[in-house]
Amino acid sequence: MALKIIESCVNCFACEPLCPSKAIYEAKPHFLIDAKKCTECEGDHAEQQCAAICPIEGAILNAMGEAVNPPGSLTGIPPEKMAQAQAELRAH
Numbered sequence: 001m002a003l004k005i006i007e008s009c010v011n012c013f014a015c016e017p018l019c020p021s022k023a024i025y026e027a028k029p030h031f032l033i034d035a036k037k038c039t040e041c042e043g044d045h046a047e048q049q050c051a052a053i054c055p056i057e058g059a060i061l062n063a064m065g066e067a068v069n070p071p072g073s074l075t076g077i078p079p080e081k082m083a084q085a086q087a088e089l090r091a092h
């Protein structure tokens with residue numbers, strides 16, 4: 001079981017030093033997780049450290065391919081509210 005960083009990663013470097021398994025590495029075009037090393041933090045931390053610090057919603061997926069920080073989880077703004085606000089801004 002391993003987490004995965006996808007292309008919306010902004011290369012902020014926050015996750016890399018926190019990984020207890022040294023599974024995260026800098027790559028192009030964005031940081032990656034070595035699936036062979038990632039333990040999902042089991043035995044080290046209750047929370048997956050990379051997902052806990054990552055400021056970008058949806059940038060880290062679990063083994064099922066689901067966002068660990070889904071849209072709205074960090075901002076507290078429900079996705080439909082965000083879409084509505086953006087539509088209103090575009091209308092002005």
Ligand code: SF4
Pocket residue numbers: 002003018019020021022023024033037038039040041048049050051
């Ligand atoms: S889940 Fe834990 S072990 Fe896996 S990459 Fe993230 S910080 Fe490292």
Ligand code: SF4
Pocket residue numbers: 005008009010011012013014015016031050053054055056059060
């Ligand atoms: S914390 Fe998130 S955005 Fe920052 S480098 Fe890691 S995966 Fe990318």
